[in-house]
Amino acid sequence: xxxxxxxxxxxxxxxxxxxxxxxxxxxxxxxxxxxxxxxxxxxxxxxxxxxxxxxxxxxxxxxxxxxxxxxxxxxxxxxxxxxxxxxxxxxxxxxxxxxxxxxxxxxxxxxxxxxxxxxxxxxxxxxxxxxxxxxxxxxxxxxxxxxxxxxxxxxxxxxxxxxxxxxxxxxxxxxxxxxxxxxxxxxxxxxxxxxxxxxxxxxxxxxxxxxxxxxxxxxxxxxxxxxxxxxxxxxxxxxxxxxxxxxxxxxxxxxxxxxxxxxxxxxxxxxxxxxxxxxxxxxxxxxxxxxxxxxxxxxxxxxxxx
Amino acid sequence: xxxxxxxxxxxxxxxxxxxxxxxxxxxxxxxxxxxxxxxxxxxxxxxxxxxxxxxxxxxxxxxxxxxxxxxxxxxxxxxxxxxxxxxxxxxxxxxxxxxxxxxxxxxxxxxxxxxxxxxxxxxxxxxxxxxxxxxxxxxxxxxxxxxxxxxxxxxxxxxxxxxxxxxxxxxxxxxxxxxxxxxxxxxxxxxxxxxxxxxxxxxxxxxxxxxxxxxxxxxxxxxxxxxxxxxxxxxxxxxxxxxxx
Amino acid sequence: xxxxxxxxxxxxxxxxxxxxxxxxxxxxxxxxxxxxxxxxxxxxxxxxxxxxxxxxxxxxxxxxxxxxxxxxxxxxxxxxxxxxxxxxxxxxxxxxxxxxxxxxxxxxxxxxxxxxxxxxxxxxxxxxxxxxxxxxxxxxxxxxxxxxxxxxxxxxxxxxxxxxxxxxxxxxxxxxxxxxxxxxxxxxxxxxxxxxxxxxxxxxxxxxxxxxxxxxxxxxxx
Numbered sequence: 001x002x003x004x005x006x007x008x009x010x011x012x013x014x015x016x017x018x019x020x021x022x023x024x025x026x027x028x029x030x031x032x033x034x035x036x037x038x039x040x041x042x043x044x045x046x047x048x049x050x051x052x053x054x055x056x057x058x059x060x061x062x063x064x065x066x067x068x069x070x071x072x073x074x075x076x077x078x079x080x081x082x083x084x085x086x087x088x089x090x091x092x093x094x095x096x097x098x099x100x101x102x103x104x105x106x107x108x109x110x111x112x113x114x115x116x117x118x119x120x121x122x123x124x125x126x127x128x129x130x131x132x133x134x135x136x137x138x139x140x141x142x143x144x145x146x147x148x149x150x151x152x153x154x155x156x157x158x159x160x161x162x163x164x165x166x167x168x169x170x171x172x173x174x175x176x177x178x179x180x181x182x183x184x185x186x187x188x189x190x191x192x193x194x195x196x197x198x199x200x201x202x203x204x205x206x207x208x209x210x211x212x213x214x215x216x217x218x219x220x221x222x223x224x225x226x227x228x229x230x231x232x233x234x235x236x237x238x239x240x241x242x243x244x245x246x247x248x249x250x251x252x253x254x255x256x257x258x259x260x261x262x263x264x265x266x267x268x269x270x271x272x273x274x275x276x277x278x279x280x281x282x283x284x285x286x287x288x289x290x291x292x293x294x295x296x297x298x299x300x301x302x303x304x305x306x
Numbered sequence: 307x308x309x310x311x312x313x314x315x316x317x318x319x320x321x322x323x324x325x326x327x328x329x330x331x332x333x334x335x336x337x338x339x340x341x342x343x344x345x346x347x348x349x350x351x352x353x354x355x356x357x358x359x360x361x362x363x364x365x366x367x368x369x370x371x372x373x374x375x376x377x378x379x380x381x382x383x384x385x386x387x388x389x390x391x392x393x394x395x396x397x398x399x400x401x402x403x404x405x406x407x408x409x410x411x412x413x414x415x416x417x418x419x420x421x422x423x424x425x426x427x428x429x430x431x432x433x434x435x436x437x438x439x440x441x442x443x444x445x446x447x448x449x450x451x452x453x454x455x456x457x458x459x460x461x462x463x464x465x466x467x468x469x470x471x472x473x474x475x476x477x478x479x480x481x482x483x484x485x486x487x488x489x490x491x492x493x494x495x496x497x498x499x500x501x502x503x504x505x506x507x508x509x510x511x512x513x514x515x516x517x518x519x520x521x522x523x524x525x526x527x528x529x530x531x532x533x534x535x536x537x538x539x540x541x542x543x544x545x546x547x548x549x550x551x
Numbered sequence: 552x553x554x555x556x557x558x559x560x561x562x563x564x565x566x567x568x569x570x571x572x573x574x575x576x577x578x579x580x581x582x583x584x585x586x587x588x589x590x591x592x593x594x595x596x597x598x599x600x601x602x603x604x605x606x607x608x609x610x611x612x613x614x615x616x617x618x619x620x621x622x623x624x625x626x627x628x629x630x631x632x633x634x635x636x637x638x639x640x641x642x643x644x645x646x647x648x649x650x651x652x653x654x655x656x657x658x659x660x661x662x663x664x665x666x667x668x669x670x671x672x673x674x675x676x677x678x679x680x681x682x683x684x685x686x687x688x689x690x691x692x693x694x695x696x697x698x699x700x701x702x703x704x705x706x707x708x709x710x711x712x713x714x715x716x717x718x719x720x721x722x723x724x725x726x727x728x729x730x731x732x733x734x735x736x737x738x739x740x741x742x743x744x745x746x747x748x749x750x751x752x753x754x755x756x757x758x759x760x761x762x763x764x765x766x767x768x769x770x771x772x773x
Contacts, residue, residue, distance in 0.1 A: 494727065
């Protein structure tokens with residue numbers, strides 16, 4: 001009988017232990033907690049980390065939910081699963097609001113004001129935007145571009161119309177589908193790539209694919225440090241297809257009302273992060289293989305913001 | 307009382323199926339698939355998927371069987387325990403990691419995916435081959451020896467047929483896991499149905515997600531069923547009957 | 552190629568992701584056990600119902616894990632829980648049902664009927680019989696099922712990183728995106744070590760929870 005009690009005690013302890021472990025791993029101080037979201041590329045991880053560092057420095061408890069696509073993170077914000085994340089003006093304009101007015105979207109201020117007003121009606125507040133422009137780009141290996149005489153997207157479209165099967169293009173699913181993405185780009189520039197020449201993959205892999213010559217043209221982000229380091233060039237968007245993509249923290253109104261100080265806390269990022277700086281930080285993570293947390297924290301320290 | 311329960315059970319099943327159908331329709335899957343282009347594209351992905359699975363399973367089966375048979379030979383028998391343990395450890399590494407590691411060594415694309423799938427599928431096959439052959443009752447082998455059968459004949463005509471049920475189970479488990487893992491191969495640039503699934507997750511489009519998830523699940527279920535049929539064909543009738551008892 | 556350096560340099564992150572991972576798995580196994588073991592017990596007396604339920608559980612396990620995770624997203628988005636640990640845990644619970652239910656069922660239905668008869672003859676009611684005879688006798692098999700499910704879950708939870716659930720899969724996910732081998736290998740190593748650790752731990756649990764009598768008798772069974 002004694003061994004039985006011991007046995008049952010053990011079992012219940014074990015189960016209880018598991019429940020306690022699982023709950024304690026979640027134990028978060030409930031007041032002054034903010035959830036910051038982020039998409040699934042390096043720059044977003046960095047921005048989220050910077051936001052987290054600054055806020056923690058001011059007594060907040062921050063949880064990060066990063067590494068997902070634009071649609072998912074936007075939904076999460078709207079549904080209140082996250083409180084704040086860095087969104088790009090061009091993305092909000094073309095993807096969430098499906099607008100296409102070039103007068104609006106190629107101008108930094110106009111685009112920003114437009115999305116700020118539109119989102120305000122949804123209870124989302126756009127805080128101060130960061131100066132750099134992280135546009136989508138199409139990249140090619142430098143030697144290839146020189147050899148084929150392609151330096152702009154128009155050149156590319158002419159080449160592809162002539163030899164549709166010759167080039168393999170690497171894109172990620174999001175870029176393919178978006179109204180500011182590849183499908184729309186093809187129609188804007190007047191060329192079509194056959195289905196078989198499109199290789200879909202995650203954006204991080206696209207750089208590797210271009211480098212290892214699995215594809216000849218690839219999508220990219222303008223502030224990515226790997227473009228220069230891997231010897232790629234960006235094709236000129238001579239027909240101004242892409243909008244301006246300035247990032248800015250987008251926060252739920254309820255959260256901002258509760259903690260209005262967040263606006264001031266995040267301002268320094270907008271003041272100090274230029275395109276050059278962003279590119280360097282991206283390179284530190286992608287090329288020098290430093291940790292996102294370290295790069296973000298070190299940058300903030302260098303700028304005396306921490 | 308039992309009859310009422312049976313009807314209730316059937317009713318719940320029908321309601322669930324209807325709910326499922328409505329849900330699927332709401333996600334736009336039907337519209338998505340009515341585009342001929344998309345169906346062709348999806349078919350292409352299915353083919354990519356099947357290619358990866360077939361090549362890796364072929365490799366895994368040949369090598370897995372050989373390893374299994376090899377380590378049950380009298381000379382190497384003592385190592386079988388160790389090998390089984392190592393092989394079991396390998397299964398602890400998540401499939402995603404095996405794919406990612408293969409990518410770091412072999413670059414992105416088809417070859418790396420096939421290699422990773424091959425590694426992941428050997429385990430159940432080798433382990434079950436060993437377990438199956440070991441479980442052949444020793445008196446059967448004795449009888450064969452007594453009849454004057456040489457070693458190779460014993461292997462081919464006695465050991466393997468007797469172990470076939472277990473070996474086939476191993477093959478079946480490996481195949482189903484393989485099909486499921488191949489869905490992750492998209493992440494290392496090898497295409498396959500994973501493309502639809504991850505696209506659906508990224509873009510929050512349940513129709514794309516289902517367009518990838520449902521064929522994959524169907525493939526796995528089909529493979530499972532075909533293996534069961536295969537069992538009927540391959541396992542000698544005498545054994546099948548005795549094993550059912 | 553230095554995994555150890557990586558782990559040492561990022562010890563804090565490794566630790567927090569490991570805790571994350573453990574919490575997801577612990578939670579889903581506990582839930583799965585709470586649902587699965589009683590189910591296994593209930594169906595152990597009805598062979599046909601058992602077949603049906605085990606078939607359903609089998610179907611869940613045949614569906615590729617990433618597909619199941621993905622399906623949780625639209626389903627739960629309606630309730631506002633699309634991303635994160637909740638869909639991951641639910642999918643894992645569904646996934647683990649097969650080994651747990653099947654093992655419980657096999658464990659209990661394999662108890663020699665003479666023992667059950669004897670217990671009935673002794674005047675033990677349904678509940679008492681369950682508690683004193685059936686469950687202790689089936690215990691090693693049930694724990695084996697839990698062990699199987701736990702190790703499986705640890706591996707599958709790595710994929711959950713793709714639906715925002717965190718855990719060690721984040722190392723693998725980010726490692727792939729950044730072509731950072733050390734990170735991928737570190738993630739893989741940590742998960743493997745965790746799986747082996749839990750496997751051994753539960754093997755030990757299996758041993759101490761097996762009633763002494765069975766351990767002795769077990770060696771004498773044909």
